[in-house]
Structure formats: C-alpha cells, structure tokens
Amino acid sequence: MSESASDPKRTVSSSAEGADPQRRSSAFQIEDLHVWFGNRAALHGISLNIPVHQVTGIIGPSGCGKSTFLRALNRMHEFIPGARVQGRIRLFGEDIYEASGDPILLRRRVGMVFQKSNPFPTMSIQENVLIGLRLAGTRNRDLLEERLEEALRMAALWSEVKDRLHAPGIELSGGQQQRLCIARALAVRPEVLLMDEPCSALDPIATAQIESLIRDLGQRYSIVLATHNLQEAGRTADCTAFFLEGRLIEFGSTKKLFTNPSQKQTEDYLTGRFT
Amino acid sequence: MNDFQPDPSWEALPLAAETRSLTHSVGIGRILDQGFGFLAVGAGISVLALAALLGWELYQGAEEAIRRYGMGFLVSSHWDPVAGRFGALPFLYGTFVSSAIALLLAFPLSVATALSLTEFAPVRLRRPVLALVDLMAAVPSVVWGLWAMFEMVPWLRQTAFPFLQRFFGWLPFFQGSIYGVSLLAGALVIAMMITPIVTSLAIEILQSVPLTLREAAWALGATRWEVMRVAVLPYVRSSLVGAGVLGLGRALGETMAVTMVIGNRPEIFLSLFAPGYTLASVLVNEFAEATSEEHLSALFEIGLTLVAVTFVVNSLARLLIRSVPFFFAPRPLRTESMETSG
Numbered sequence A: 001m002s003e004s005a006s007d008p009k010r011t012v013s014s015s016a017e018g019a020d021p022q023r024r025s026s027a028f029q030i031e032d033l034h035v036w037f038g039n040r041a042a043l044h045g046i047s048l049n050i051p052v053h054q055v056t057g058i059i060g061p062s063g064c065g066k067s068t069f070l071r072a073l074n075r076m077h078e079f080i081p082g083a084r085v086q087g088r089i090r091l092f093g094e095d096i097y098e099a100s101g102d103p104i105l106l107r108r109r110v111g112m113v114f115q116k117s118n119p120f121p122t123m124s125i126q127e128n129v130l131i132g133l134r135l136a137g138t139r140n141r142d143l144l145e146e147r148l149e150e151a152l153r154m155a156a157l158w159s160e161v162k163d164r165l166h167a168p169g170i171e172l173s174g175g176q177q178q179r180l181c182i183a184r185a186l187a188v189r190p191e192v193l194l195m196d197e198p199c200s201a202l203d204p205i206a207t208a209q210i211e212s213l214i215r216d217l218g219q220r221y222s223i224v225l226a227t228h229n230l231q232e233a234g235r236t237a238d239c240t241a242f243f244l245e246g247r248l249i250e251f252g253s254t255k256k257l258f259t260n261p262s263q264k265q266t267e268d269y270l271t272g273r274f275t
Numbered sequence B: 001m002n003d004f005q006p007d008p009s010w011e012a013l014p015l016a017a018e019t020r021s022l023t024h025s026v027g028i029g030r031i032l033d034q035g036f037g038f039l040a041v042g043a044g045i046s047v048l049a050l051a052a053l054l055g056w057e058l059y060q061g062a063e064e065a066i067r068r069y070g071m072g073f074l075v076s077s078h079w080d081p082v083a084g085r086f087g088a089l090p091f092l093y094g095t096f097v098s099s100a101i102a103l104l105l106a107f108p109l110s111v112a113t114a115l116s117l118t119e120f121a122p123v124r125l126r127r128p129v130l131a132l133v134d135l136m137a138a139v140p141s142v143v144w145g146l147w148a149m150f151e152m153v154p155w156l157r158q159t160a161f162p163f164l165q166r167f168f169g170w171l172p173f174f175q176g177s178i179y180g181v182s183l184l185a186g187a188l189v190i191a192m193m194i195t196p197i198v199t200s201l202a203i204e205i206l207q208s209v210p211l212t213l214r215e216a217a218w219a220l221g222a223t224r225w226e227v228m229r230v231a232v233l234p235y236v237r238s239s240l241v242g243a244g245v246l247g248l249g250r251a252l253g254e255t256m257a258v259t260m261v262i263g264n265r266p267e268i269f270l271s272l273f274a275p276g277y278t279l280a281s282v283l284v285n286e287f288a289e290a291t292s293e294e295h296l297s298a299l300f301e302i303g304l305t306l307v308a309v310t311f312v313v314n315s316l317a318r319l320l321i322r323s324v325p326f327f328f329a330p331r332p333l334r335t336e337s338m339e340t341s342g
Helices: A012-016 A067-075 A102-111 A127-135 A141-154 A172-185 A203-217 A228-236 A254-259 A262-271 B017-024 B026-069 B088-120 B123-137 B141-168 B183-209 B211-219 B224-253 B256-261 B279-286 B293-323 B335-342
Strands: A026-037 A040-051 A057-058 A084-091 A110-114 A194-195 A222-226 A239-244 A247-253
Touching: A026 A067, A026 A222, A040 A067, A040 A239, A040 A247, A057 A067, A057 A228, A067 A084, A067 A194, A067 A222, A084 B211, A102 A110, A110 A172, A110 A239, A110 B211, A127 A141, A127 A172, A127 B224, A141 A172, A141 A262, A141 B224, A172 A194, A172 B211, A203 A228, A222 A228, A228 A254, A239 A254, A239 A262, A239 B088, A247 A254, A247 A262, A254 B017, B017 B026, B026 B293, B088 B123, B088 B224, B088 B293, B123 B183, B141 B256, B183 B224, B183 B256, B211 B224, B224 B293, B256 B279
Parallel strands: A057 A222, A057 A239, A110 A194, A194 A222
Antiparallel strands: A026 A040, A026 A084, A239 A247
16 A cells, blocks of 8 residues: 555655644644653753644754653653653643543554564564554454554565564564564554654664655654654654754754754754754 | 874884883783683582582482382382381472472462562562562571461461361362361461562563563553563563472472471371471481481482482473463464465
C-alpha cells in the first residue's frame, strides 16, 4: 500500500509551503508545558501546536528537552519517580492530563518509536507486530491477519519478512528491527506517532530507508520526530521546532527555519557556531 | 576558524630521553599484570583441586561401604547401625520430599514478592525491603531451627496439622498420628530459609530487565500487569528458574534447622505428618557416635550421595531451563489460515 504511495519527488518544502503551522488544524495543542525531574526543570513553558498529517521535527542539542517533550505527549513521565508535568496538552481538543483521562487509552492513540529498537526478544516478528492489538483485547483472527500485513507494509518491511513471520524479531538487522518497532506502533492505528531519534543508532542505508518511510507516513499520520541530526529534520520534517535548554526558540516551516531563521540562536545552531 | 596546521618538523622531532626510557622499559605495570595472571590461574586451579580432593576423600572413606553393599545401599530402606545394616533410601526420600515441598512453597512466594516489589510497590520501598530480605537470608540455620522447634512445631501440632487432617485427611499425605515434628515441618522450615535467598535473587534479576523493553510495552498501552507479562517475565524466565535451582541446592544441603524439626526417623511414610530423615541430618547426628568401621564408611557414602544428588538435581534443572524456552511467553497466535491464504 504505502510502498506504492510513496512519491520520491515530493519535497519537504512543497507540502509545507506557505503554511503557517500554527493556523492549520492541530493534533496536539500544547500550552505552557513545564516538566520537572525532582528540583531540576527540564522544560520551561513550551507552547506549540503539532499540525495534523505532517511531520514535525524537534531539533536541538543533547539535553535540550526533545525527549522530555515527546514523552510528555504520551504521559511516559509517569513511570519516572520524581517527574512532574504541568501545563495543558490537548489531543484533538481533549486534555490528556485530565484526571478522567486514561493513560493506557492515550498511549494507544499516540504510538511511540524509540531511539534504540526494542522488539520483544522472546516474540516472533508477527507477535511483535500484533502485541499492541492483543493488549487491546483484539481476538478476531481475520482482523489480526489484516492488521499484521497492513502494519508491515506501512513500515516497508512486508516484502522482507513475509516468509518468516514466525522468526524471532531480534534476528532481523538493526534497521529492520527499527521498522518492526514502527510496524508494532502502527498496528494499533494510532492517531499520532512519536519518534525519539529513530535513526540515531542506524547506518546510513537503514537511516535513508526509515527517513523515506517517515516522509510517506507523514502524509497520513501526525508524526513528531525528535532528532539531533539537522539533515534528518531537513529531509523529513514539514515543520520544525528548535529547542534549547528546555525552551522553544523557534517554530516554523522547515524551509523557513533552515533558510531564514528569525532567531539568532537558531541561526547559530544551524551553522554550527555554538558553544 | 580551523587554522590548525601540523608542524612540518613533527616527524623529525626526536624522542626526548625521558620519553624513550618510559616507552622502552617494561615497567612495573607489566610485571604486576603477569603476577596477577599467575595468581588468578592459581586461584582457579585451587578451586578445582579442592573439589577433586573433596570427591576423592569422600570416595576413599566410602569405599568399603560401596564394596560391601553395592547398589543395595541406595535401594534398601533398612538403616540399623547396631545390627550393621545400612540402607540409605529413607534419607534420600526425606531429602527429596522435603526439598521439593520447600521449593514448591518458596519459589512462587519469592517470585511474587519480588514482582510486587519491582513492578507494583513504590520505588522508595524497594531498598528497605531488599535490606530486610537480605538480613533474613543471613539468619543462622540454628536460629531458624530454634524458632521452628519452640514456636512453629507446637503450632503445627495443635492448630495447622489437625486442620489439614480434618479437611484433607482423605489424602494419604495428611493421615496418621500427629507429633508436630515431621517431614512437613522440615519442609516448612527449609521453605522459610530459602525464601529470602530466592527473593533477593529474583529482585536482582527483575531489576536487570532493560528499561527499553518496559518502555516498549508502556508505549503500547500496556497495564502494569501486562508490562510484567509481556516484557518482564519472558525476558527473565530462565534466570528466575536459575534462582529457583540455587534455592533447591541450598534446600538439599540444609542441615541444622531441619534436623531439629524433622523427627529423625529412618523410615519411609507416605504421610507428611510422620517423622522423616534427610541425608544431611543423619550425617550430623551420627558422625560423632559412629564407632564401627562400616558405620563410618556408610556415613561417608551418605555424604557422597548428597554431593551426587545436588549435582544431578542442578544439572537436570539446567537441562529443564533449556528445553522449555518459552515457558512464560504468551501463547502464540495460531496462523494456519494465514499460511494457507498467504
């Protein structure tokens, strides 16, 4: 499906051209987000709207709060002792930190792919892809079959693994494992996909495959991609946010941010003049 | 910005005399390195040598009994040093049954304790409880035995055993007269002694699960219970069984506390309320009083048997771990339809 839908000629700038990302309809509306770990503040009041059906890149040096920001969006900080989140995050209008909100249901709507591929080592490729659905209680075999193929095709992995769906997931190569994790996240059909430096542990060829996959998926999913690789953001993201020391410095279309940044700090970072 | 130019005379720079003396001398580090290597190899060999020596000594001592009784020693259930008859079956039976019951009781309890602590309890509870568990593991055997003799056994005799007999008396294991001291009492005290050790090991094992795996499950919307089932248990399955095996090893060799409550009667009864005897107990009870040559030799063979049993049980358990690789893994999705359609 998606493999045929990919359009290699599609460029980042064309899809985001002329669009003010703040005005488009938003997947996430984030207002004044603060995160603390113990007494240390990691994010100081981030306000940002994540547009629907686009790839939003989050760039910035290590420790600038990219991961922290991403993990606030699916309430992953709740597992870290001492972590506190303040502010308002709305997913298609619903406040995700509201007392009545269920983090389990939220995480089914907001999938996540991690820096290091993490397939479940005791499960086969198929079990890895379907585990999210099984956790959600899906028993219908036809549906499981259908979603298995769909997710693997969307992750551009189907042709490589369709003959060995029962092989252990960890037998795959690093890049394939990362695509398996993407398939695992997609199988539950999330509304948003969070990707935390998904290519940082991969070689250039695997990176190129995942990046083209992200561009394809960006047409149908709202993706938030944290990366410390500027070229990666430039190649894949429709709009980009630049974080520095827990603050949002600049947010705009990728083309604008990369060619004509309005903030001096952004320009310094992009040109490598950074202390 | 990048104005670093390599010095053209770099290559030609002569090595300063002191630098040369540093790079060309062997140095104290190399000598220490070699010395440590010898020391390490020596330590390794001495462990093996000790094990070999132990086996040889036991065999030497037991040689006469082995020659005289042959296999009859292991299959005969008649132990009467005065009459000069030595059959070790009651001790083997007592050792196996008490250890098996102890493990059956202690292993689930230990794993459940460890899981509740690592997966469910607040993190700040973990350290104090772990310290307490380790403290329990350090309580000397004889202290457990004392407590068991003066507190547990009377309670068993007056409350627990009559209760079991009343409701489960139709089972052959809970029949016969109740003395308190019994195979079951021995098993219970062993269970209590190995629980802290297995728990402590299980906690360490569960904490070794990579955070990335837990995160993978959380991010898919797993509940705590599901994270445990999907990400944690499959990953640590064989290590947990290994912890159980270590506990079993300790149970088989446990001596003092068991001797104090098991009743020390070299006979085989199906009832767990009846007194029993273990290999370790008979050694500790009779060694000092063994005067005749054959009695001493028979006791040596008991010791040899105990070592062999421990060795065999450990090997079997390791084989078991390898033969059931996906013991805890979720049931695989059946895919006949998928294979025919695809």
